[in-house]
Amino acid sequence: MTTQRKSSAGAARRSESSRRAILTAAFELVQEVGYAKLSVEGIAARAGVGKQTIYRWWPSKGAVLFDAFLMLSEGADGEAALPDTGDLEADLKTVLRATVAELNDPRYGEPMRALSTEITHDPELAAVYAERLDGPMKEIKKERLRSAQRAGQLAADLDLDLAVEMLWGPLQNRWLQRGGPLTPEYADRLVETALNGLRPRR
Amino acid sequence: MTTQRKSSAGAARRSESSRRAILTAAFELVQEVGYAKLSVEGIAARAGVGKQTIYRWWPSKGAVLFDAFLMLSEGADGEAALPDTGDLEADLKTVLRATVAELNDPRYGEPMRALSTEITHDPELAAVYAERLDGPMKEIKKERLRSAQRAGQLAADLDLDLAVEMLWGPLQNRWLQRGGPLTPEYADRLVETALNGLRPRR
Numbered sequence A, B: 001m002t003t004q005r006k007s008s009a010g011a012a013r014r015s016e017s018s019r020r021a022i023l024t025a026a027f028e029l030v031q032e033v034g035y036a037k038l039s040v041e042g043i044a045a046r047a048g049v050g051k052q053t054i055y056r057w058w059p060s061k062g063a064v065l066f067d068a069f070l071m072l073s074e075g076a077d078g079e080a081a082l083p084d085t086g087d088l089e090a091d092l093k094t095v096l097r098a099t100v101a102e103l104n105d106p107r108y109g110e111p112m113r114a115l116s117t118e119i120t121h122d123p124e125l126a127a128v129y130a131e132r133l134d135g136p137m138k139e140i141k142k143e144r145l146r147s148a149q150r151a152g153q154l155a156a157d158l159d160l161d162l163a164v165e166m167l168w169g170p171l172q173n174r175w176l177q178r179g180g181p182l183t184p185e186y187a188d189r190l191v192e193t194a195l196n197g198l199r200p201r202r
Helices: A002-033 A040-047 A051-057 A061-075 A088-104 A106-121 A123-150 A160-176 A184-196 B002-033 B040-047 B051-057 B061-075 B088-104 B106-121 B123-150 B160-176 B184-196
Strands: none
Touching: A002 A040, A002 A051, A002 A061, A002 A106, A040 A051, A040 A061, A061 A106, A061 A123, A088 A106, A088 A123, A088 A160, A088 A184, A106 A123, A106 A160, A106 B106, A106 B160, A123 A160, A160 A184, A160 B106, A160 B160, A160 B184, A184 B160, B002 B040, B002 B051, B002 B061, B002 B106, B040 B051, B040 B061, B061 B106, B061 B123, B088 B106, B088 B123, B088 B160, B088 B184, B106 B123, B106 B160, B123 B160, B160 B184
16 A cells, blocks of 8 residues: 555656646747747657657647646746835836836747737637636736725726726737837836826826 | 730739639638638639649738738728717727627638737738738828827827727737627727726816
C-alpha cells in the first residue's frame, strides 16, 4: 500500500512537471513562431514529451495556450487589486500605462494576440475565457471603480461593466486592429476622455 | 488595330467579370465555412475559375477577402455621410444601432471577424486596411463629430480620433472578444456614457 501510494504521488509529481513544461513550451514557442505556425508537435518537442501526452490533456493548441495563460495569471494572484491612492485618474493612468507596456512587449503581446483571435473564432473558448480569466480581471477593475463610486468620483448610476469597457475597450481594440501606436500619452488621454466624456464640461 | 483593341477590351471585360466572381465567391464562402476553412481552391471552384487565376491577382486568401470588402464598400459610396439632424446623441444612437445590427448579421459578421483577425496578425494588411477602408470610414465619422464640435456639443479641445475610438472601440471589442451581447440598448448606453463620461455631471 505504502509503495503504491508513493508511486502514485511520484506519478502525480511527474504529471505536474510535464504539464508545466508543456505550458511553458507553448507560451515560449508562440512568441517565436507566431500562432499560425504553432503546432502540438512543436510544443511536444520543446517540452520533451510525446505528442500523445499533450492530446491526452488538451484537445488543441488553442486549449494548451489558454491554460498557459491561466498558469501565468495564477502566479500573479498575490497582487489581485488595482492601486487605490484615492486619486482615480492617477491610478487608472498607472494601470493603463502598465497595460500599454505589456501589450508592447512581444513576450506577452504575441501570445495575447493569438489568444484573442482564437476567442474571436471560438465561442466555446470565449466562454471559458470570460469565466476563468477575463471575469476575475474585470471584477478587480470594477472593485476599484466601485471604491471611486462610493467616494462620489463616478456617476452614481454608472454601469460598471460598461465603464470597464469604456476604459479598456478602445485600448484593446487599437492594439488588436493596429489602429495606432500604444503610448503612455495615449493611455493618459484615454483615461481623461473616458472620465470627462466627449461633451464639454464647464 | 481595331480588332486588336476590341479584343483587349473583351479581355478586360472578361477579367473584370472574373474578378467580381472571385470576390463574390470569397465573401459568400467565408460566411458558410468560416475563415479557417476558407481556401483559394474553394474560392476558385465557387467562382468557376482556375486556382492560378486567383494567384495571378492575389497572394493569399486574406488578400482576396480584403478586396471583397473594398468592392462592397465602394458600392456604398453614395451614402458616405452619417445622419446629421442636429441631435448628436440621437444620430450616434442610430448609427451604433445599425452597426450592432450589421455585426449580428452572420452574412457580414463572419467575414468581418475573419478580416479583423487577419489584421491582428498581419501588420501589412493592417496598413492597407487603415488606408483604404478604415481611414475613409473614420473620416466620415469625424466629419459628423466636427459638425457637433462647431455647434458646441463636443468639447472644443476634443481629439476626434480618440472620440471615434471611444464610441466604436468598446463595441468592436465586445464583439470580437465576445464579451457580451450586442443589443440596441447596449448601443444606446454606450453613446450616453461616452458623451457624458464616467464622472458625475451636475
